[in-house]
Amino acid sequence: MSNILTLERVETFISQYHILLGINFEAKAGEVSVLLERDGAGKTTTLRTIMGLTLASIGTIQLFPDLKKQGGNLSGGKMQMLAMARAFVNDSKLLLIDEPSKGLASIVIEKVIEDITKMKKHTSIVLVEQNFMVASKIGDIFTLIDDGRTVQSGKMQGLIEGEQLKRKYLGIG
Ligand SMILES: Nc1ncnc2c1ncn2[C@@H]1O[C@H](COP(=O)(O)OP(=O)(O)OP(=O)(O)O)[C@@H](O)[C@H]1O
Numbered sequence: 504m505s506n507i508l509t510l511e512r513v514e515t516f517i518s519q520y521h522i523l524l525g526i527n528f529e530a531k532a533g534e535v536s537v538l539l540e541r542d543g544a545g546k547t548t549t550l551r552t553i554m555g556l557t558l559a560s561i562g563t564i565q566l567f568p569d570l571k572k573q574g575g576n577l578s579g580g581k582m583q584m585l586a587m588a589r590a591f592v593n594d595s596k597l598l599l600i601d602e603p604s605k606g607l608a609s610i611v612i613e614k615v616i617e618d619i620t621k622m623k624k625h626t627s628i629v630l631v632e633q634n635f636m637v638a639s640k641i642g643d644i645f646t647l648i649d650d651g652r653t654v655q656s657g658k659m660q661g662l663i664e665g666e667q668l669k670r671k672y673l674g675i676g
């Protein structure tokens with residue numbers, strides 16, 4: 504299945520601080536792509552960079568590349584409107600969710616898992632989630648970030664079974 508979002512070697516500064524040093528990330532239509540990282544060193548910045556709220560200094564971000572092809576002979580403004588419309592209106596929309604389980608009691612977390620699982624049927628999702636139980640239940644694919652760089656990505660099942668990866672980058676298992 505083709506990507507609806509691709510980040511290649513993305514680097515981002517916040518004022519003089521070099522926060523993202525090389526993020527590679529993909530999201531596919533109809534899937535939940537989870538961004539994982541042990542320390543607070545760039546997950547939210549990655550989401551902000553995808554949205555254009557924080558500008559990447561290096562690298563490429565491709566959102567809905569198929570749409571770009573289709574909209575090839577439209578003006579920049581119209582193409583952007585088309586992209587926005589497609590992002591928010593029809594069923595190929597993309598949701599970015601930042602740590603939905605943070606600070607919640609476990610019974611409420613179960614509800615969050617249930618709700619996101621329902622949303623999965625209608626939309627593609629990029630999920631930042633530190634709680635590995637939540638991430639592993641909802642996620643289809645994962646990207647592990649360490650020190651501002653993507654160190655590994657793949658199918659969630661691979662990470663669930665990847666004891667060494669979990670120990671090294673998430674401090675669990
Ligand atoms: N406006 C800012 N000015 C200076 N430094 C910032 C700013 N915003 C974020 N940072 C720094 O950038 C780094 C990454 O922050 P970010 O919020 O992306 O991390 P995170 O992985 O989402 O963390 P958390 O797990 O706490 O949500 C942190 O070291 C943070 O202190």
Ligand SMILES: [Mg+2]
Nearest residue numbers: 546547548601
């Ligand atoms: Mg954050």
